[in-house]
Structure formats: C-alpha cells, structure tokens
Amino acid sequence: MDVIPLIIAALLAAVLLTGYVAVLLGIRREGRAMSLRYGPAGASESLARKVTGCYVRSGLS
Numbered sequence: 001m002d003v004i005p006l007i008i009a010a011l012l013a014a015v016l017l018t019g020y021v022a023v024l025l026g027i028r029r030e031g032r033a034m035s036l037r038y039g040p041a042g043a044s045e046s047l048a049r050k051v052t053g054c055y056v057r058s059g060l061s
Helices: 004-032 044-050
Strands: none
Touching: 004 044
C-alpha cells in the first residue's frame, strides 16, 4: 500500500517538471527571437506567455 502514493507522487513530479521545462524553453525562444511585440510563434511560446502573463493586445498598432 505504500507504493501507490509514491507512484502518484512520481507521476505528478514528472508532469510538473515537463511543464516547467516547456515554459523555460518558450521563454528562451522568445528572448532569442526578440518577438514579444508579435503573437507567439509556437505552442511553447504560447504556454510561456500564458504562464508568465505576457501577451499581445489585439487591435493595437
């Protein structure tokens, strides 16, 4: 019975680590491309903007 909580904890840790790495990669790509004025180019950039709260308002020039 002690194995089930360990498996759940390991799966949760893996999911959180994967999300953290995805956000870090998105931030790194945005910084290199210097593209914060435009919409996100991919899924990792979009995730990074949603998590950090950085977005582009539509309709502004």
